[in-house]
Amino acid sequence: MSVAETKSEKLEGWNRPPVVVPDGEGELLEVAMGPHHPSTHGVFRMDVALDGERVIHLKPVFGYLHRNHEKIAENVAYLASMPYTDRLDYFCSLSNNWAYALAVEKLAGQEVPERAEYIRVILAELTRIQNHASSIGFLIQEMGASGTPLMYAFREREKILDLFESLTGSRMMCNYMRFGGCRVDVSAVWLDATRKVVAALPAFVDEFEALLSSNEILMARCQGVGILKPELAVNAGISGPMLRASGVDYDIRKVDHYGIYDRFKFRVPLGDHGDIYDRYMVRVLEMRESITILEQALKDIPGGPIMDPKAKIRGFRPKPGEAYGRIEAPKGELGFYLISDGGPNPYRYRVRPPSLINLTVLEDMCLGHNVADVVLIFGSVDIVLGEVDR
Amino acid sequence: MKSVEEIKAAIEAAVPGARVELQLNPGPAAQHSLRLSPEHAVEVAKFLRDDPELAFDFLSNVTGVDWPDKEIAEKVKVTREVKKIVDGPDGKVEQTMQETAEEVRKHLEPGCLEAVYHLYSVAKKHGPLVLRMRTKNRSDQVELPSLTPTWRSAEFQEREVFDLYGIVFKGHPDLRRILMWDGFKDYPMRKDYVEPDDFEYEPTAHDEVLKRAQEHRSSEQGSGGRDQGQVAG
Numbered sequence: 001m002s003v004a005e006t007k008s009e010k011l012e013g014w015n016r017p018p019v020v021v022p023d024g025e026g027e028l029l030e031v032a033m034g035p036h037h038p039s040t041h042g043v044f045r046m047d048v049a050l051d052g053e054r055v056i057h058l059k060p061v062f063g064y065l066h067r068n069h070e071k072i073a074e075n076v077a078y079l080a081s082m083p084y085t086d087r088l089d090y091f092c093s094l095s096n097n098w099a100y101a102l103a104v105e106k107l108a109g110q111e112v113p114e115r116a117e118y119i120r121v122i123l124a125e126l127t128r129i130q131n132h133a134s135s136i137g138f139l140i141q142e143m144g145a146s147g148t149p150l151m152y153a154f155r156e157r158e159k160i161l162d163l164f165e166s167l168t169g170s171r172m173m174c175n176y177m178r179f180g181g182c183r184v185d186v187s188a189v190w191l192d193a194t195r196k197v198v199a200a201l202p203a204f205v206d207e208f209e210a211l212l213s214s215n216e217i218l219m220a221r222c223q224g225v226g227i228l229k230p231e232l233a234v235n236a237g238i239s240g241p242m243l244r245a246s247g248v249d250y251d252i253r254k255v256d257h258y259g260i261y262d263r264f265k266f267r268v269p270l271g272d273h274g275d276i277y278d279r280y281m282v283r284v285l286e287m288r289e290s291i292t293i294l295e296q297a298l299k300d301i302p303g304g305p306i307m308d309p310k311a312k313i314r315g316f317r318p319k320p321g322e323a324y325g326r327i328e329a330p331k332g333e334l335g336f337y338l339i340s341d342g343g344p345n346p347y348r349y350r351v352r353p354p355s356l357i358n359l360t361v362l363e364d365m366c367l368g369h370n371v372a373d374v375v376l377i378f379g380s381v382d383i384v385l386g387e388v389d390r
Numbered sequence: 391m392k393s394v395e396e397i398k399a400a401i402e403a404a405v406p407g408a409r410v411e412l413q414l415n416p417g418p419a420a421q422h423s424l425r426l427s428p429e430h431a432v433e434v435a436k437f438l439r440d441d442p443e444l445a446f447d448f449l450s451n452v453t454g455v456d457w458p459d460k461e462i463a464e465k466v467k468v469t470r471e472v473k474k475i476v477d478g479p480d481g482k483v484e485q486t487m488q489e490t491a492e493e494v495r496k497h498l499e500p501g502c503l504e505a506v507y508h509l510y511s512v513a514k515k516h517g518p519l520v521l522r523m524r525t526k527n528r529s530d531q532v533e534l535p536s537l538t539p540t541w542r543s544a545e546f547q548e549r550e551v552f553d554l555y556g557i558v559f560k561g562h563p564d565l566r567r568i569l570m571w572d573g574f575k576d577y578p579m580r581k582d583y584v585e586p587d588d589f590e591y592e593p594t595a596h597d598e599v600l601k602r603a604q605e606h607r608s609s610e611q612g613s614g615g616r617d618q619g620q621v622a623g
Contacts, residue, residue: 348453352451
């Protein structure tokens with residue numbers, strides 16, 4: 001189906017923005033942005049219909065990286081999918097691990113020792129900081145500032161990845177969490193190194209903000225572009241920083257209190273306008289809040305075991321039943337839905353990918369904007385194709 | 391949040407004629423679910439979203455589950471009358487006796503495709519509520535009403551369920567394959583899906599590979615597939 005043919009009238013009764021009508025001058029131009037395009041962060045296509053520079057239609061096309069992760073997971077044991085969850089959103093492997101472990105713990109009714117919960121919080125918040133930093137770096141890169149701003153973000157990310165590597169043995173594919181705890185214990189040396197890194201982080205965020213937040217070009221390109229209304233954001237299932245940038249106060253860490261998040265004091269930053277600038281600002285503020293969580297967690301971390309002593313590693317067969325577990329991953333709500341029939345493999349294994357569902361409103365945000373803004377709006381959604389296509 | 395039973399009662403009071411079944415979850419998670427009749431599902435969805443007390447405005451997760459046809463073997467005790475020759479006072483006598491025996495009876499429980507929806511409330515900060523709908527069978531009556539007009543977040547997820555399970559969502563504005571390509575025929579997430587033979591042309595095919603090559607050649611003839619005439623030779 002050609003892009004221009006997809007009728008917007010079909011979508012009547014939807015929560016849709018007004019349809020942009022071409023002004024009659026010139027012809028519509030159909031452009032396939034992608035699958036190989038520097039702005040798409042991977043293999044992803046947007047079929048765009050343009051009237052001059054203005055976007056009239058936009059249809060995202062997925063599946064270039066589809067490998068049917070869910071089918072593969074249904075054919076292996078529960079634990080065997082843990083390394084594969086690293087490959088979903090390969091920027092945040094530790095939060096993927098946590099979401100999967102949480103869902104299986106709900107399914108099997110397992111407890112997690114306190115020390116393991118603290119380690120999970122520390123790792124998840126470090127993941128959030130490095131994800132937000134690099135996603136802002138990529139956003140600036142897409143604005144045309146090639147290279148340098150991204151390297152500021154990657155410099156910090158590198159320090160955090162070094163911590164991951166020394167703890168888990170891998171920079172990105174960490175495969176660290178287990179059902180009922182964590183794989184290896186953290187050492188006092190590692191905790192000291194982490195404290196040092198965390199102590200240096202506020203200075204990095206300050207520097208980042210001094211360079212960017214009041215930058216004239218960034219403000220001109222981002223303010224008032226790609227606005228997402230809160231009602232549509234909730235209705236379309238948007239989650240994470242994107243939802244909060246539209247002014248909706250919904251953070252799963254605060255709502256579900258999963259893990260031990262009710263013990264920490266932190267605020268949930270919200271946006272006013274729901275434009276790209278707000279999404280940028282929410283991410284910066286979330287980094288600051290993550291730093292306060294990290295400081296509290298590193299201060300209070302108790303001793304003790306890191307695995308539930310009753311946890312079964314071999315012959316793990318949860319009782320028949322089902323569970324949906326979700327966490328606030330850096331990109332949004334990451335959920336795992338599992339059905340057990342009592343066997344060693346999950347009967348049904350489903351990933352709720354925040355990246356894919358956050359793209360639902362991509363067309364709504366882009367309509368009427370210039371084609372150069374599409375790249376920016378897409379970048380502000382913050383997706384990873386490994387999770388979109390699975 | 392209201393309990394699942396209370397929500398069930400509220401739905402039945404608000405939408406006349408709607409059949410809602412409570413499906414208990416035996417596992418420790420205890421996330422019980424409500425099975426809706428497809429005829430009234432759209433009205434029920436609107437009620438759940440717009441009711442000020444329930445306010446399930448956030449549809450988080452949509453997915454499919456495949457329940458294939460199941461052959462169930464039951465052991466049944468059957469009493470039969472058996473004629474036996476017994477020694478009597480006047481020699482051999484034929485006598486009817488009752489005998490109980492165990493018999494295995496098999497019957498086919500028809501399978502179905504199931505769509506599962508996880509609802510949360512952003513306004514009231516509660517959840518999850520699990521909704522399920524079942525198709526009549528797995529082959530020709532696989533239609534369910536789409537909830538995309540009520541919750542936009544189902545747009546891509548219902549497309550994915552259609553793509554991987556083959557559930558046809560009536561009322562979806564743009565129901566196309568999303569992850570597989572348009573020309574793809576089967577539904578890969580179904581339990582009885584057979585993967586295509588992972589065969590590659592090999593110039594010196596022999597033994598097993600040669601057999602497979604020949605099978606491919608015969609099945610692909612006339613289908614406009616690759617020319618594999620030289621494989622067998």
